[in-house]
Amino acid sequence: MESNVIPGNGCIFEIMDYSNDGFSEYWVEDKEGVDFENLGRIPEGTTRWINIDGGCPQSTLERISGTFSIHPLITEDITNKIQRAKIEDYDDYLYIVSKMIYYNEDELVIEHISFILGCNYVISFGELKGDVFTNIRDRIRNQNTLIRKSGADYLMYSLLDAIVDGYFEVLEVLGERIDKVEEVVLQKSSKETLHEIREIKNNLMYIHKYIWPLREVTSWLGKDSTELIRPATELYIRDVYDHIIQIIDTTETYRELLAGLIDLNLSSVSFRLNEVMKVLTIISTIFIPLTFIAGVYGMNFKYMPEIGWKYGYYATWIVMIVIAVSMIIYFKKKKWF
Amino acid sequence: MESNVIPGNGCIFEIMDYSNDGFSEYWVEDKEGVDFENLGRIPEGTTRWINIDGGCPQSTLERISGTFSIHPLITEDITNKIQRAKIEDYDDYLYIVSKMIYYNEDELVIEHISFILGCNYVISFGELKGDVFTNIRDRIRNQNTLIRKSGADYLMYSLLDAIVDGYFEVLEVLGERIDKVEEVVLQKSSKETLHEIREIKNNLMYIHKYIWPLREVTSWLGKDSTELIRPATELYIRDVYDHIIQIIDTTETYRELLAGLIDLNLSSVSFRLNEVMKVLTIISTIFIPLTFIAGVYGMNFKYMPEIGWKYGYYATWIVMIVIAVSMIIYFKKKKWF
Amino acid sequence: MESNVIPGNGCIFEIMDYSNDGFSEYWVEDKEGVDFENLGRIPEGTTRWINIDGGCPQSTLERISGTFSIHPLITEDITNKIQRAKIEDYDDYLYIVSKMIYYNEDELVIEHISFILGCNYVISFGELKGDVFTNIRDRIRNQNTLIRKSGADYLMYSLLDAIVDGYFEVLEVLGERIDKVEEVVLQKSSKETLHEIREIKNNLMYIHKYIWPLREVTSWLGKDSTELIRPATELYIRDVYDHIIQIIDTTETYRELLAGLIDLNLSSVSFRLNEVMKVLTIISTIFIPLTFIAGVYGMNFKYMPEIGWKYGYYATWIVMIVIAVSMIIYFKKKKWF
Amino acid sequence: MESNVIPGNGCIFEIMDYSNDGFSEYWVEDKEGVDFENLGRIPEGTTRWINIDGGCPQSTLERISGTFSIHPLITEDITNKIQRAKIEDYDDYLYIVSKMIYYNEDELVIEHISFILGCNYVISFGELKGDVFTNIRDRIRNQNTLIRKSGADYLMYSLLDAIVDGYFEVLEVLGERIDKVEEVVLQKSSKETLHEIREIKNNLMYIHKYIWPLREVTSWLGKDSTELIRPATELYIRDVYDHIIQIIDTTETYRELLAGLIDLNLSSVSFRLNEVMKVLTIISTIFIPLTFIAGVYGMNFKYMPEIGWKYGYYATWIVMIVIAVSMIIYFKKKKWF
Amino acid sequence: MESNVIPGNGCIFEIMDYSNDGFSEYWVEDKEGVDFENLGRIPEGTTRWINIDGGCPQSTLERISGTFSIHPLITEDITNKIQRAKIEDYDDYLYIVSKMIYYNEDELVIEHISFILGCNYVISFGELKGDVFTNIRDRIRNQNTLIRKSGADYLMYSLLDAIVDGYFEVLEVLGERIDKVEEVVLQKSSKETLHEIREIKNNLMYIHKYIWPLREVTSWLGKDSTELIRPATELYIRDVYDHIIQIIDTTETYRELLAGLIDLNLSSVSFRLNEVMKVLTIISTIFIPLTFIAGVYGMNFKYMPEIGWKYGYYATWIVMIVIAVSMIIYFKKKKWF
Numbered sequence A, B, C, D, E: 001m002e003s004n005v006i007p008g009n010g011c012i013f014e015i016m017d018y019s020n021d022g023f024s025e026y027w028v029e030d031k032e033g034v035d036f037e038n039l040g041r042i043p044e045g046t047t048r049w050i051n052i053d054g055g056c057p058q059s060t061l062e063r064i065s066g067t068f069s070i071h072p073l074i075t076e077d078i079t080n081k082i083q084r085a086k087i088e089d090y091d092d093y094l095y096i097v098s099k100m101i102y103y104n105e106d107e108l109v110i111e112h113i114s115f116i117l118g119c120n121y122v123i124s125f126g127e128l129k130g131d132v133f134t135n136i137r138d139r140i141r142n143q144n145t146l147i148r149k150s151g152a153d154y155l156m157y158s159l160l161d162a163i164v165d166g167y168f169e170v171l172e173v174l175g176e177r178i179d180k181v182e183e184v185v186l187q188k189s190s191k192e193t194l195h196e197i198r199e200i201k202n203n204l205m206y207i208h209k210y211i212w213p214l215r216e217v218t219s220w221l222g223k224d225s226t227e228l229i230r231p232a233t234e235l236y237i238r239d240v241y242d243h244i245i246q247i248i249d250t251t252e253t254y255r256e257l258l259a260g261l262i263d264l265n266l267s268s269v270s271f272r273l274n275e276v277m278k279v280l281t282i283i284s285t286i287f288i289p290l291t292f293i294a295g296v297y298g299m300n301f302k303y304m305p306e307i308g309w310k311y312g313y314y315a316t317w318i319v320m321i322v323i324a325v326s327m328i329i330y331f332k333k334k335k336w337f
């Protein structure tokens, strides 16, 4: 599923009409070329997918709301990026809004996307150019695909299914990053691992946050709540619900794994550091008393009996060695190193 | 949405009467000028908004309760600042109480505010001078606004919507503070960051604590629970409910981000400190044995063979260098630095 | 709300009969003076409050159970201090048990208190002398108070309301202690703060533990579950329910604040300690190599060229200063201090 | 409640028949002496309690299942020690399984015990010799006790009540251990406290784990779910449910207290250690520069002007004292000790 | 329950037909030998178990879906390893998918396994060669076993029961590993214990994650939700549900135990380290002042009165000993060691 975000300024109008017999497809760069009256007139037996990509300006939004009589509250939600995934039933059409997550040249894109599902049309409003629907366009262009034999509700299922598959792919990438971090932490943990773990954790949090409300959306859609979705398609939507549960399940598993890694990272770093400091301190602690003894016999007192003694020097060495060895034995016995 | 808190002692009476045809507005500084009988008589087809700002004294409260026959328990809640957001249905009027949060010259104001919603009037009791309703007053003063064409229930929706928007703006400020803290923590974490993180955390907690009960208030209002709210307005109130969920959602996301930052802050501080201590201890541990050797040959024993030896001095230097270099190699090999 | 715990051994019988017209009140120190038969006979239109304070001995308990035909299980609960707050519906009477918390000369008292609510009487069994009902006794003694115009159910509401207000006052004291601890932690945290924080935490835990079950008690009482409570009084009981939610709300907020303080306390202590240790270690690490050099030229080798050299001494000083300064620059550059 | 675990190999059959008029009781060491046919025939108006203690061998279990037509799944659960407390309704009998916890010479015993409650009989299968039912046997042997006037359902209540009281007694012991640990931690925490705290924590966990499912068992039994339990006995069973809630409540309180103690233990240990290390490091940091100065004037350079100087020695002492004192003042000012 | 994973490439078809009178069993290595038409025709009164092990290729999957008219969504789930345990009711057949966990030569195997339960057949699709059903095959081969007298629903119960028993056995192994780790941690904790604990924790997490959804599967099956399961078998399935609760219960207990061990491990390591560092630092802190004194009298000043003093040397020794002893007493009194 590759996504092609076409950098351009204005929004793009992409209209696909299809039925079991054939399909037609045309693009319009800016809103002048769009004949809004006609947009609402959809021929018998045809399903129309109107995809407005790259952020729809306010004026165009109002013209379309006029044609399809969309409630002002919906136009507000279409442009309000903090809007959470939800579904609202306006009887003759459904308003569905969600986050679409996918990689565009290994940069994570989070796109706000809204859908209006009518009896024979779907309008999709994408905040950024590019999306995860390439595969759906191909299936529409091919002759005997299930999508060509089905109506707007199956199209809506396919769009949701593609969005949810996008979450899966992002999760797979995160899964690989977790495996790599795990290897690093097991040998030599470092500060970089800290930042990498935090990044993965935040990504997982956003995936969880954006997929979570989609659960309610697909469960409502899959439970015969509206005439706009035929029973056969409900079965497919329940499959998407199933995949959403798996995504939530996998994010929670990844989070637990990460939490374990963070603990392991911190404790193994502090373990290693403690070992180092203990060994260093033991070395200095052994030498400090010896340096003291050396210092004592470096004193210039006139009357220092041992100084004159023939074997003074050797005696001192023996005393020092005895002290050092007994300290090492003592530390070994107490299992300090 | 700017709020103008006018410092003054007594409470202010602000009465706005409006309908689709026109509107009237007058202020009274202190309660003498208020004709309480008349306050209750509202002309046909007019919506009256009585706003009592800056803390309503007990006597005034009793006079108003008399006019609008408000239950003594409500008067108690109006003055009890610990009162949590809630809604109480007294059939011919609703009592709604909530916290209003907004910035007044970048100082966070938490104001206790109560509303009585009647069939054609709304009374609002604000604990402090100033509020977030400036925009609503303008819309009432303008000719063809939706608010002028609607009744008291739409006014109540607008007041709630303004309050909830206040929470959004406070959250945005906190979002920016989190971004700033994130940059600081990534380079050099310090004790100041600790205090800033704690302050943001406490603010988030209060927002969560005050918005949370508003969820139940707007969900009850949006579900056809009372005649006082017409179905069209219920749709708008459900939109406020939607924004409340987003605020709760965002506070929870910010809390998780902060928790991550706190961990990162603590672990990166302890990481850096450990590095410093390890290097310092390695340096001293290398020199301590050398100082011991120097100390040994600083001893004044009569008979010390090496002392007299021609190359004693150079030999000692070689021994010391060998010891130092071998310790460094040993530490390098064990990846201690 | 002051409470007067009268130290005395036996339990006290305090019987108050009142109606809108008048009231009577008499005390009996020990059970001999109590005429148990008469205790059950309550004149028409009168509400009787029998308060047995300071722990009711088993024999008295059995005599009273006989008069008011109280189930043996209740007598067991009245004396069982671990009994959790609960309500039990025995049709012609309700059994309510709870914890009463109040300060008696700034020592926190947790008293086990049981109530039997009949159609025109309330019997209260207090484990210790003294309670939080002084204000209620005054209201009964005054002529035109709401309590005098109401029955046993309003009395029961007033008793519960007084108990819950007791929790509020204890919470306010804890709130002040948290503010004081916050100031201390922000400057210089110490071990004493640890103990103070732990004490506040335990107090909050007990408040939460004892208030929590009261939620169910008042919510059951406020929901038209028994004939013994008239609708008007249910409104008042719902207000007590409201205050209980606020208490739970406030304890949870205080707990979060405390958790923040504990983290801040621990991290700022470890921050400060790390700073101290780092500076001290830097000082010693700078001097150790210099002491080594001094030690080298303190050696008594016969042939040590530098020793004889005229500027040996000054050269050594220069070398030492160069080493010290370059170490300081190195540490500064690496932002170690 | 003392329990007498009689060490012996085979299981013991203990059959008590009782009614308001009289009671009979006999023991059989091994299964040969048991007349299984007769075991099922219970005289009119008599309640039979068959207690099989010390682990019932498979063959005996099958003979009894034959007599009382017990489902094979139950025989499996009777011997499966990991089986969680639960209740299963087989219409003409109930199968109840639970854990029995009690101290046997201050060693905590966790015994798996199953009951079959029929209309006029209770069969109890205890995994180990000894139990907590001594008090019940006495009440059966006494003439005018409530148990003698009641049927098998009241016997079942008494058995459950005795089991739950067992949990209370174990909790009391743990409560005392927590108080002792608290005193220790407040003065001088040590590693032993760590082990003691962990042991208490694990015991609390097992109590919580075994009592938790009993909640559902007694709540089902207390809610008129089966003909086998008369309404009057349901009241008593609800009292056991009440005590179970208290046990859960108390375990959770003890867990919070313990968590607080663990934190306090760890932080006060690290506090104390930090103080020690800080003081020690300050002492050495003050002496290291002085030792350096002593080392400098211990050098044997020919030309060292200060050496010859008459007051060189005293000047050095003054310099050293000045350095030491100024370091101490500096540390004091920065509140480092 | 031993499982024999037979390494081989292609998938194996294993078909067992049985009834109370007899049974037949044949194997086919690759799909050529499989007569798909016949596979669907099952003789009267016979139960057919078709086990396709070692990963079923797409083509075979489609041929079987054709014969048993299985929905395309199911074929997708059969091969999708991330699929969570679930049950889907397609009226004339049930689709059950789960994870099967067992040890194959002490290596933990997690196998994705799907079942199609028809009125008189069960098809099982195992992802890897080998499973936990050996015991079931034996019971089918034996003459008078309950399984031979029952239908496809009892077979399905036996398969689920075997899978759940597999989880038990894995848990028992983990239980033993926890006991071993506990002994290690109690004496000398080390980094290896860290890795072992983390591995056990991750295993427990996966068991919990895979068993959790099975709870809903067996609870749905045990509650008379489908004609395909007879009431008698529902009783057995509820027993499996019972065992699943025990597994969840045990995993949660093991997790708490492990958490306790991790804390104990970390705190006892830091305790021990602190002791070591404290003793070492105390030793060096005692010697540093003494070395200073030695250094002072090692200075070569011409005029040093004490140097010439007859008892200078002994006086210095006394001073040094007095300092050392008083420091030790001071440290002892402050309970520093």
Ligand SMILES: [Mg+2]
Binding pocket: A073, A076, A077, B239, B242
């Ligand atoms: Mg909206």
Ligand SMILES: [Mg+2]
Binding pocket: A082, A083, A084, A085, A209, A210, B249
């Ligand atoms: Mg969102």
Ligand SMILES: [Mg+2]
Binding pocket: A053, A054, A111, A126, A127, A128, A129, A130, A131
């Ligand atoms: Mg797009």
Ligand SMILES: [Mg+2]
Binding pocket: A139, A145, A146, A147
């Ligand atoms: Mg298709």
Ligand SMILES: [Mg+2]
Binding pocket: A161, A164, A165, A240, A243
């Ligand atoms: Mg999908």
Ligand SMILES: [Mg+2]
Binding pocket: A161, A165
């Ligand atoms: Mg798909």
Ligand SMILES: [Mg+2]
Binding pocket: B073, B076, B077, C239, C242
């Ligand atoms: Mg109130």
Ligand SMILES: [Mg+2]
Binding pocket: B082, B083, B084, B085, B209, B210, C249
């Ligand atoms: Mg509040």
Ligand SMILES: [Mg+2]
Binding pocket: B053, B054, B111, B126, B127, B128, B129, B130, B131
């Ligand atoms: Mg205001």
Ligand SMILES: [Mg+2]
Binding pocket: B139, B145, B146, B147
């Ligand atoms: Mg408007």
Ligand SMILES: [Mg+2]
Binding pocket: B161, B164, B165, B240, B243
């Ligand atoms: Mg809004």
Ligand SMILES: [Mg+2]
Binding pocket: B161, B165
């Ligand atoms: Mg708005």
Ligand SMILES: [Mg+2]
Binding pocket: C073, C076, C077, D239, D242
């Ligand atoms: Mg009780």
Ligand SMILES: [Mg+2]
Binding pocket: C082, C083, C084, C085, C209, C210, D249
């Ligand atoms: Mg309690």
Ligand SMILES: [Mg+2]
Binding pocket: C053, C054, C111, C126, C127, C128, C129, C130, C131
């Ligand atoms: Mg009292």
Ligand SMILES: [Mg+2]
Binding pocket: C139, C145, C146, C147
């Ligand atoms: Mg009153």
